Amino acid sequence: MPLYQIATIDGDGIGPEVCQSATRVLSHACGSDLLEFTRCDGGAAHYARTGHVLPDDTFALCRDSAAILHGAAGLPGVTYPDGTEVGNDLHLQLRFRLDLYANVRPVRLWQGVKSPLAGWQAGQIDYVIVRENTEGLYASRGGGINLRGEVATDTIVVTRKGVERVARFSFGLSRKRHGAPRDGKRRVTVCDKANILRSYAFFRAVCEEVAREHADVEIDYAYADAMTVHLVKRPDFYDVIVAENMFGDIISDLGAATIGGMGLSPSAELGERHGLFQGAHGSAPDIAGQNLASPLATILSGTLMLQWLAERHGDARLSAAARRIETAVGQVLAQGDAVPRDLGGSATCTEVTEAVLRRLDRAA
Ligand code: ATP
Ligand code: MG
Numbered sequence: 001m002p003l004y005q006i007a008t009i010d011g012d013g014i015g016p017e018v019c020q021s022a023t024r025v026l027s028h029a030c031g032s033d034l035l036e037f038t039r040c041d042g043g044a045a046h047y048a049r050t051g052h053v054l055p056d057d058t059f060a061l062c063r064d065s066a067a068i069l070h071g072a073a074g075l076p077g078v079t080y081p082d083g084t085e086v087g088n089d090l091h092l093q094l095r096f097r098l099d100l101y102a103n104v105r106p107v108r109l110w111q112g113v114k115s116p117l118a119g120w121q122a123g124q125i126d127y128v129i130v131r132e133n134t135e136g137l138y139a140s141r142g143g144g145i146n147l148r149g150e151v152a153t154d155t156i157v158v159t160r161k162g163v164e165r166v167a168r169f170s171f172g173l174s175r176k177r178h179g180a181p182r183d184g185k186r187r188v189t190v191c192d193k194a195n196i197l198r199s200y201a202f203f204r205a206v207c208e209e210v211a212r213e214h215a216d217v218e219i220d221y222a223y224a225d226a227m228t229v230h231l232v233k234r235p236d237f238y239d240v241i242v243a244e245n246m247f248g249d250i251i252s253d254l255g256a257a258t259i260g261g262m263g264l265s266p267s268a269e270l271g272e273r274h275g276l277f278q279g280a281h282g283s284a285p286d287i288a289g290q291n292l293a294s295p296l297a298t299i300l301s302g303t304l305m306l307q308w309l310a311e312r313h314g315d316a317r318l319s320a321a322a323r324r325i326e327t328a329v330g331q332v333l334a335q336g337d338a339v340p341r342d343l344g345g346s347a348t349c350t351e352v353t354e355a356v357l358r359r360l361d362r363a364a
Contacts, residue, residue, distance in 0.1 A: 002036035004309060004318075007065040009058065011043040011090060013283025014293035014349075015071025021295030021353040022069060022302045028357055029321040029328075030306070038065070044075040044086040044283075053086060054093045062094060063274070066313075067305050070094075070278040071298065075285055088282070095133060100269035100276055101162065102169045103131040103248060104304070107235075107255035110264070112334040113343060117232060117258050127238035128173060129255055131248025132166045133269055135159060138245045156199040158244070163206035169270070170242040171214040177239065186217040191227045191243035191251060203244055227251055231258065256280055263294035263342040266301035268308060275308050277301040287341075291348040294340035299329060299356060328359035 008023060010016035023037050040058040047053045062068045073088040080086060094100070107129060109115050111122035139157040170188050178185045190207045192200040204221060211219040222230060224247040230237065231254055243251060256265035262281035269276045279297025287293055303322040310318035332338060338355035339345020347355070 004066040007062045007068045008037045008039045009070045011071040011073040012075045013285040013288040018295045018298040019071035022298040026302045042090045043073040044078040053089045068276040072283040074283045098274040099271040101134045102270045103133040104268040105129045105252040109259045110333045113260040125235045129252045130170045130242045135162045136245030158199040167207045167210035174240045187239040189220040189241045268304040277305040331359045
């Protein structure tokens with residue numbers, strides 16, 4: 001009986017292709033006695049067939065599994081009876097019901113990938129955005145007030161508890177990323193608009209309080225508008241960036257663009273007990289089912305899953321497997337074994353997956 005049960009939700013669009021690719025790579029790197037994947041239903045297409053976005057048995061399996069691996073959810077044109085889009089509700093429901101408060105998005109430039117920012121080499125762009133995932137401006141999604149068709153409002157919700165936990169997570173992450181204290185690298189940058197809105201000033205103040213518990217990590221601040229400039233002009237400065245929900249959403253797309261796009265950008269959504277892992281891209285319905293998608297974002301999300309499980313369970317086999325996959329992906333990119341379409345090549349999803357598998361075999 002394998003040790004770790006992984007709930008897998010393919011979802012919509014390119015979800016099934018990239019999810020299957022990632023499970024192939026993960027199984028290969030971990031062997032059959034470590035991971036067991038159980039596929040479950042959910043998403044917009046499933047809603048269109050059955051009337052359920054997140055079936056009860058899928059939720060129970062996700063809640064009770066060691067981790068969740070997800071392709072992507074959302075299909076244009078699938079709507080609820082009131083006409084609103086189903087979109088990626090599957091994902092949003094899991095996020096809130098499992099309280100996945102930290103959305104972790106590494107931004108790393110790989111060797112062999114050309115950044116649209118001139119002059120930056122692999123290794124120089126390497127930071128992590130931690131997006132607060134459960135409150136902020138998006139907390140009132142769907143709840144805005146529309147006054148007789150003349151005014152609409154949304155509310156930013158920032159709670160002490162919400163900021164404390166995501167800030168503690170971010171300082172802890174900076175420590176983990178840099179072994180020795182005071183090596184000049186540990187830094188958490190708080191991204192807000194504390195100069196304009198009270199909710200963001202509160203976000204900053206609570207981060208500042210949490211910083212006092214972490215004297216070995218430097219705290220730094222940036223207004224969200226200035227942050228977009230900094231991430232283009234001096235991306236090498238950053239280590240961990242903690243941001244309110246909407247700002248985190250925006251700057252992580254910007255960050256992804258600087259390192260080769262969404263197809264190379266993994267994400268992890270973490271709570272106290274649960275973790276959901278998926279590429280930062282959406283379901284890309286325009287290229288679904290054509291074997292054109294890059295599986296790399298989902299494969300790299302799989303390595304985040306292995307690292308998270310390794311730490312929770314003190315299992316070094318998982319972190320070793322994560323490193324092997326990262327090395328294999330690094331070699332595929334650096335040597336140009338198989339270059340997916342979104343990085344300017346013509347390799348199919350299957351070809352990229354098999355190139356990663358071959359590199360894993362060669363390392364064995
Ligand atoms: P969402 O609202 O779900 O985030 P989106 O409208 O932002 O969706 P994505 O699904 O993220 O759109 O994709 C945007 C475009 O990027 C797609 O149309 C597709 O061409 C391309 N794309 C996204 N993911 C990949 C991938 N893994 N491989 C190749 N191309 C991709
Ligand atoms: Mg998007």
